[in-house]
Amino acid sequence: MQNSEAIALSAALLAVAGELTQRIHDGVVARGFEGVRPAHGFAFARLAPGGATVTDLAVHLGVTKQAASQLVDEIVRKGYAERRPHPDDARARLVVLTELGWACTRAAEEAAADAVRAWSDVLGEGEVRALYGQLVRIAPYRPIKPAW
Amino acid sequence: MQNSEAIALSAALLAVAGELTQRIHDGVVARGFEGVRPAHGFAFARLAPGGATVTDLAVHLGVTKQAASQLVDEIVRKGYAERRPHPDDARARLVVLTELGWACTRAAEEAAADAVRAWSDVLGEGEVRALYGQLVRIAPYRPIKPAW
DNA sequence: CGAATTGGTCAAGCAGCTTGACCATAGGTC
DNA sequence: GACCTATGGTCAAGCTGCTTGACCAATTCG
Numbered sequence: 001m002q003n004s005e006a007i008a009l010s011a012a013l014l015a016v017a018g019e020l021t022q023r024i025h026d027g028v029v030a031r032g033f034e035g036v037r038p039a040h041g042f043a044f045a046r047l048a049p050g051g052a053t054v055t056d057l058a059v060h061l062g063v064t065k066q067a068a069s070q071l072v073d074e075i076v077r078k079g080y081a082e083r084r085p086h087p088d089d090a091r092a093r094l095v096v097l098t099e100l101g102w103a104c105t106r107a108a109e110e111a112a113a114d115a116v117r118a119w120s121d122v123l124g125e126g127e128v129r130a131l132y133g134q135l136v137r138i139a140p141y142r143p144i145k146p147a148w
Numbered sequence: 149m150q151n152s153e154a155i156a157l158s159a160a161l162l163a164v165a166g167e168l169t170q171r172i173h174d175g176v177v178a179r180g181f182e183g184v185r186p187a188h189g190f191a192f193a194r195l196a197p198g199g200a201t202v203t204d205l206a207v208h209l210g211v212t213k214q215a216a217s218q219l220v221d222e223i224v225r226k227g228y229a230e231r232r233p234h235p236d237d238a239r240a241r242l243v244v245l246t247e248l249g250w251a252c253t254r255a256a257e258e259a260a261a262d263a264v265r266a267w268s269d270v271l272g273e274g275e276v277r278a279l280y281g282q283l284v285r286i287a288p289y290r291p292i293k294p295a296w
Numbered sequence: 297c298g299a300a301t302t303g304g305t306c307a308a309g310c311a312g313c314t315t316g317a318c319c320a321t322a323g324g325t326c
Numbered sequence: 327g328a329c330c331t332a333t334g335g336t337c338a339a340g341c342t343g344c345t346t347g348a349c350c351a352a353t354t355c356g
Contacts, residue, residue: 001261001264001265001268001273001276001277002261003254003257003258003260003261004257005264005280006257006260006261006263006264006265007193007256007257007260008280008284009260009264009276009279009280009283010168010172010260010263010264011190011193011292012280012283012284012287013161013164013165013168013283014165014168014169014190014292014295015287015288015290015292016161016165016283016286016287016288017161017162017164017165017295018290018291018292018293018294018295019287019288019290020158020161020162021162021295021296022293024158025296037296037312038295038296039296039312042159042162042296045155045159053334053335054334054335054336055333055334055335063312063313063314064313064314064315065334065335065336066313066314066315066335066336066337067312067313067314069335069336070312070313071312086334089321089322089333089334090320090321090322091320091321091322091333091334091335092321092333092334092335093334093335106151108155109151109152109154109155110151112151112154112155112157112158113149113150113151113154115154115158116149116153116154116157116158117149117154118286119286120149122285122286123282123285123286125149127282128149128157129149130278130282131157131279131282132153132156132157132160134271134275134278134279135157135160135161135164136156136160137270137271138164138266138267138270138271139160139163139164139167140163140164140167142163142166142167143166144159144162144163144166145166145170146166146294146295146296147162147165147166147169147186147294147295147296148169148173148185148186148187148190148294148295185343187343201303201304202303202304202305203302203303203304211343211344211345212344212345212346213303213304213305214304214305214306214344214345214346215343215344215345217304217305217306218343218344219343234303237302237303237352237353238351238352238353239302239303239304239351239352239353240302240303240304240352241303241304
């Protein structure tokens with residue numbers, strides 16, 4: 001594969017990623033959730049199972065723990081999450097989603113499903129599944145960070 | 149396709165996009181180009197054919213023209229591009245790549261090819277081409293923006 | 297010609313991140 | 327138990343890349 005093709009592939013991937021992020025964000029806003037940024041969504045994804053610590057979040061998002069702490073401040077202030085004492089470690093605090101946070105997470109899932117559905121209209125569901133399969137095989141075990 | 153699958157697909161896509169950007173950037177730096185950010189690469193891509201105006205760049209990158217102008221300041225200062233009078237419009241200025249800018253662009257292409265080659269090792273070249281085909285069919289005519 | 301549009305820059309402000317310093321609790325070693 | 331280091335978290339200050347707002351020069355169109 002030539003270098004120029006690799007760049008074209010990269011550009012297409014980045015364009016799709018940017019578009020997808022935008023669509024999910026727009027969909028979440030359209031469902032009535034104000035003041036959320038795309039980064040919050042990825043934080044919610046990490047919090048969803050059973051909460052997480054600030055340090056966990058920092059690693060997951062690929063930022064410093066100070067930045068993660070500020071992000072938690074913000075989503076707490078907006079009512080999407082709350083800080084609780086950690087059951088096993090008195091230093092730590094467990095950040096958990098509130099009901100509003102769960103609702104927002106569901107809205108993001110719906111918006112993502114809408115966006116993916118648009119792909120199915122073009123590619124067909126089989127190819128979208130194939131796409132998923134390819135991506136998970138090359139997806140790294142890495143923090144999800146902004147594309148640039 | 150369920151909502152949760154759509155989120156998983158989205159997360160995989162974003163993870164791959166972030167990883168790719170990081171790898172290309174690292175590869176460019178490893179080839180000796182300092183002080184460049186990923187956004188510069190996408191600017192270079194737009195400048196490469198025959199130069200572009202600041203306003204063109206702004207649209208392509210999805211930012212204000214002031215931001216694009218600042219970015220041009222930066223790559224001019226670092227020697228990757230230069231501003232020339234526009235041949236047809238005395239208001240406008242044509243931003244063109246210098247030889248250093250071209251060299252950096254080639255480095256980015258090589259780095260992208262390296263990254264894509266790693267995918268071929270996992271998926272095989274045929275599936276990578278299939279991936280490319282799928283992406284270009286769903287890739288929007290949109291500015292290439294950071295994933296978030 | 298005159299008015300509105302377009303290309304570009306200057307200036308100030310802001311959002312989100314970083315680095316650096318610090319405190320409280322945990323966990324290991326003796 | 328006493329100590330020392332590592333870990334979780336926050337406060338504070340600073341920086342970078344973007345935005346909005348104001349403005350000038352050249353173009354285009356009525």
